[in-house]
Amino acid sequence: MSRTRAIAWLTLAAAAVPCWANTDWELDLDARLVSSNAEPSFMEGGLGTTRFSSNDDGLQLGRARLALTQSLGDLLSAHVDASIYDDKDRTPVGVTEAWLLFRPYPFAGYRFRLKAGAFYPPISLENRAPGWDSPYTLSYSAINSWLATEVRPLGIEGTLDWLGTRTGHRFDLGVTAGAFGWNQGTGVVITNNGFSLTDRQTPLFGRVGQPGADPLGGAEPFLQFDHHAGIYGGIELRYLDRVVLRALRYDNRAEPAGDEVTPPNYSQWTRFNTAGVRIEGDHGWTAIVQWLDGETTTVADGVPGGVSSWPFRSEFALLSKRLGRHTISARYDRFTVDSVGAWGYGAQDGHAWTAAWLYDITSHWRMAVEWLQVVSSSSSREDFGGPPLLTETQLQLSIRYSLGSGIY
């Protein structure tokens, strides 16, 4: 199915939705004009750190997206988020999130929610717009780009909130715990390519890289190799509607195994801690700081005792100012991947600056301009004959049209 036909199907599906009862829907079409001097990205089998490379100069599809939320009685709802990215994935249309949500009404100041399906853990303070998009920049931070690429638990998540602000207090407090599977390939992109800054979200059971193209070769992050369930647990503290503080521990608890055991993929034991804070003030100011520190471990085939680990870490700080229909944002990212053990491959160190201006022309049309520069050193790039230190710059102009039951 071609990309054009896929977009046509999404649009037709959206046109049919208003006929369904109690269905909320959203449709986005985002076109980009791109100028980039970057190396090919991991989706093109390269080691570039941006979504678009110098091969992509010109008109590109940013994203075509259809999301449906269907109430199933008063306490249950189902949500599906499907997207098209023009990036040679296995199928042109992919589902990025799909879940069932059980949400009983709050009682005596407490609220419990249970989610089952495929979804992002409650980590990002940046990706708060519909479709797990960022309302501040086109490209996500390195941390959230990595989550978009490789982290998508398939499982269940329970959240208990104390709604203090609804009972005369100034704070809300929430605790979350999740158990999941199909994240045992998670870490393969960090291992081979390191961090990048992109806004492509790998669809469920989607592919990263291209078959036969080093270094990723069309690996799949969303796989299950053994009987271990992954777990995560986190807390969230809020002060009024102004400050959100989140911390979370994720561990996929995979048994590390090389591709001789799990052909053609690797089983990667990936775990990380992350914490962040978002502060929103008067006059449209937003500041976000987030930190993530983890490690992924797998086995290098053919190397005796070949267990290798890649400790990775990233931080970013974002400052944004909303002026009526305009949003101006700047972000600084820093990231590093070490390579420890038999493999000796995949170390990376870098930083990035992002500046973006987003303009909501109407409730349906949005224009955006983003400049992104990534400076990175990469041992993988050096191994493949590239320069050890590289500065990649990507400039994007985006026009997005949105329709939906909540967009007037």
Added chain:
Amino acid sequence: MGALAALVVLWAATFGGVPDAEGATLVIHVQTSEGHALPGAVVMAQPLDGTVRKVTPLRAVMDQVNRAFAPDLLVIPTGSTVEFPNSDSVSHQIYSFSPTKRFQLPLYHGKPYPPVHFDQAGVVTLGCNIHDDMVAYLIVTDAPFFGRTDGAGVWSSDVTRGRYRVTLWHPRLRDNEADLERELTVGESDRVELTVRLTKALQPAPLTDRPHSWDY
């Protein structure tokens, strides 16, 4: 005809605001802790001398427009009903777990729901189980005289003469409500004024310039 209209306007301007011999005008000024006028504060005046003035219950409407309650604060006499029509095309699930009135209301577009009856005085905090940033308040009161301060932080009403307890409420109030209660007598004078100044700074106002579609 023009002269007659002018006479009517003159009469109204001269005598229209003056209460009859049985009553007087009660004027309440509400100020922040910094001494600025506080608009939108709820003021309730309850007679203390046993005179009971029954207030006719209202049939009020609190709509849901663009993922927000409209209005987001209503003051209603005990026994009133409130309708929640949902003018949005998205669904809402309205709830209150306030002891004054606990209820849950699934609101689907185009499906009217019977009005909710509020038969007990107190504050009812409303939320939406789908859209976390939606919040509204219903102040249900037994007081026969109530209202909200205007842009100058002033509320006034014609009241019968007697002794009153004046209470205040505001969604951003950090003072203990009991500390802001005042008692006063509306006696011989035609106009009785009282200024209530908060002792604590208001908590920050809710942010209003961010799209409702964002995660709260």
